[in-house]
Amino acid sequence: MDVMAHSTFEAGRCxxxxxxxxxxxxxAVEDFCVQNSIQTGVFSVIGSVKSVTLGSCDxxxxxxxxxxxxxxxxxVNCAGNVSLRDGKVAxxxxxxxxxxxxxxxxxxxxxxxxxxxxxxYLQELLGKPLEREYDHITGLPLWKI
Amino acid sequence: MDVMAHSTFEAGRCxxxxxxxxxxxxxAVEDFCVQNSIQTGVFSVIGSVKSVTLGSCDxxxxxxxxxxxxxxxxxVNCAGNVSLRDGKVAxxxxxxxxxxxxxxxxxxxxxxxxxxxxxxYLQELLGKPLEREYDHITGLPLWKI
Amino acid sequence: MDVMAHSTFEAGRCxxxxxxxxxxxxxAVEDFCVQNSIQTGVFSVIGSVKSVTLGSCDxxxxxxxxxxxxxxxxxVNCAGNVSLRDGKVAxxxxxxxxxxxxxxxxxxxxxxxxxxxxxxYLQELLGKPLEREYDHITGLPLWKI
Numbered sequence: 001m002d003v004m005a006h007s008t009f010e011a012g013r014c015x016x017x018x019x020x021x022x023x024x025x026x027x028a029v030e031d032f033c034v035q036n037s038i039q040t041g042v043f044s045v046i047g048s049v050k051s052v053t054l055g056s057c058d059x060x061x062x063x064x065x066x067x068x069x070x071x072x073x074x075x076v077n078c079a080g081n082v083s084l085r086d087g088k089v090a091x092x093x094x095x096x097x098x099x100x101x102x103x104x105x106x107x108x109x110x111x112x113x114x115x116x117x118x119x120x121y122l123q124e125l126l127g128k129p130l131e132r133e134y135d136h137i138t139g140l141p142l143w144k145i
Numbered sequence: 146m147d148v149m150a151h152s153t154f155e156a157g158r159c160x161x162x163x164x165x166x167x168x169x170x171x172x173a174v175e176d177f178c179v180q181n182s183i184q185t186g187v188f189s190v191i192g193s194v195k196s197v198t199l200g201s202c203d204x205x206x207x208x209x210x211x212x213x214x215x216x217x218x219x220x221v222n223c224a225g226n227v228s229l230r231d232g233k234v235a236x237x238x239x240x241x242x243x244x245x246x247x248x249x250x251x252x253x254x255x256x257x258x259x260x261x262x263x264x265x266y267l268q269e270l271l272g273k274p275l276e277r278e279y280d281h282i283t284g285l286p287l288w289k290i
Numbered sequence: 291m292d293v294m295a296h297s298t299f300e301a302g303r304c305x306x307x308x309x310x311x312x313x314x315x316x317x318a319v320e321d322f323c324v325q326n327s328i329q330t331g332v333f334s335v336i337g338s339v340k341s342v343t344l345g346s347c348d349x350x351x352x353x354x355x356x357x358x359x360x361x362x363x364x365x366v367n368c369a370g371n372v373s374l375r376d377g378k379v380a381x382x383x384x385x386x387x388x389x390x391x392x393x394x395x396x397x398x399x400x401x402x403x404x405x406x407x408x409x410x411y412l413q414e415l416l417g418k419p420l421e422r423e424y425d426h427i428t429g430l431p432l433w434k435i
Contacts, residue, residue: 004322004410006307014270016185016226017151018288032149040306042334042411044187044224046239048202056390057338059362059406065390072204076239076251077224077386079334079367081306081409092409094336094366096222096241096386096394098251100201100210104241106366106388116204117283119226119237120149121187125304138407143308159415161330161371162296163433177294189332191369191384193347217349221384221396222369241367241386243396245346245355249386261349262428264371264382265294266332 005145009040012124019047019118024111025078026091029120033082033089038122039129043093045078047118052097054107062139066110073097075118078109082122083130085141090132150290154185157269164192164263169256170223171236174265178227178234183267184274188238190223192263197242199252207284211255218242220263223254227267228275230286235277295435299330302414309337309408314401315368316381319410323372323379328412329419333383335368337408342387344397352429356400363387365408368399372412373420375431380422 013036019028029043052073055066080093095113096106132141158181164173174188197218200211225238240258241251277286303326309318319333342363345356370383385403386396422431 003325004307004310004318006305006322009304009306011156011301011304014154014156014268015151016154016187016228016270016275016288016290017149018290020149021282028149032151035148042306044189044334046224046226046237048204050204054388054392056364056388056392057362057406058390059338059340067392072202074201074239074252076241077222077367079336081336081411083306092336094364096251096366096388098199098201098241100203102199102201102212102250102252104249104251104394105392106386106394107364107392116202117280117285117287119288121226123304125306130306135407137311140407142407143306143409145306145308156301159299159301159413160296161299161332161373161415161420161433161435162294163435165294166427173294177296180293189334189369191371191382193349195349217347219346219384219397221386222367241396243344243346243386245348247344247346247357247395247397249394249396261347262425262430262432264433266371 007145009125009127012126015122017120019115023115025113025115026111030089030091038124040125041082041122043080043120043122045075045118045120047075048116049073050114050116052113053110055110056107073099085132152290154270154272157271160267162265164260168260170258170260171256175234175236183269185270186227186267188225188265188267190220190263190265192220193261194218195259195261197258198255200255201252218244230277297435299415299417302416305412307410309405313405315403315405316401320379320381328414330415331372331412333370333410333412335365335408335410337365338406339363340404340406342403343400345400346397363389375422
């Protein structure tokens with residue numbers, strides 16, 4: 001059995017927040033973490049957006065293919081985490097969205113993704129922060145653990 | 146940088162539960178919270194339903210468009226929270242479902258949504274409860290924070 | 291009001307982990323729990339896979355219909371829990387995936403599902419472990435609570 005690389009934390013603050021209307025989702029989470037000295041955490045968002053930028057990792061080319069959708073969509077779920085990259089707060093999140101007919105799209109979420117309304121649950125994690133670094137196998141900025 | 150409106154809580158009970166077969170999903174969660182004096186919390190459900198009622202917020206008309214699907218579906222994920230509205234427990238949840246071929250639909254979940262089987266993880270949050278109130282910008286009952 | 295069957299736990303370790311590249315997702319989580327003496331918990335994964343095996347419960351026949359997709363896909367969200375079955379660690383998870391165009395599929399996740407990259411948040415739960423047992427109404431291995 002391979003051992004999964006991991007890091008153990010203690011639970012910090014449990015936060016419920018209201019994402020700001022008309023602002024970028026990732027930026028709002030990132031700014032909040034910077035302002036509140038949160039370096040590590042996990043979060044979940046439900047709500048809706050005015051537009052979204054999603055992407056998918058092209059595993060062969062090792063690049064993200066992104067696209068933007070200018071449409072009102074429900075955030076059926078957005079799951080993400082907070083860690084550090086080059087010493088700065090980095091938010092990584094994936095989201096699943098549904099249109100007015102319930103049809104769904106999903107992927108890695110990018111800026112700009114404009115919030116209509118959003119409710120976030122953020123669990124702060126206390127301990128040695130995780131740093132992201134370039135991973136040569138996947139081409140992704142993965143945790144150095 | 147705008148500050149995200151938020152409220153901080155302490156972790157309360159961690160609950161794993163079995164949603165009752167043949168009952169309404171939202172009602173089951175709501176009843177459980179009332180019976181166990183849970184006013185604030187977050188939860189996640191996986192399982193399956195016999196039927197589902199989903200909706201999407203029409204941001205321009207500021208109304209929810211809802212539809213019902215009488216079909217057996219997997220609950221790929223249902224993410225929600227518990228807070229108060231008019232002093233009573235109010236459950237807000239979004240869900241993503243998949244049919245027997247893996248095709249997905251999603252949105253804001255409404256009653257009636259009949260559980261076939263469901264496993265819930267509910268994290269109680271302790272602190273000053275959040276109250277929902279009508280928000281004039283979105284037309285939605287958002288948290289007063 | 292029916293009372294939802296449930297069990298209450300205390301929060302244990304909070305773990306962030308990097309799922310091993312090229313390995314089976316469920317097996318990686320299961321092995322980790324065995325190695326770290328985790329008998330009860332909940333988790334969430336975001337990342338991507340090289341292939342996935344999904345399934346859906348046929349509620350009438352009481353069997354799982356499964357299918358495999360050999361394609362690079364984003365794990366938009368994978369939500370699961372850890373409990374015991376026949377005294378051994380059993381991982382139950384559902385996943386929503388998106389292809390390079392954002393098109394989504396979802397369902398109950400099975401082995402083999404090969405990880406490209408994956409970030410897991412695992413919340414250990416401390417208390418009397420939950421055992422799964424055959425449920426005659428649904429034909430599923432549900433929690434004995």
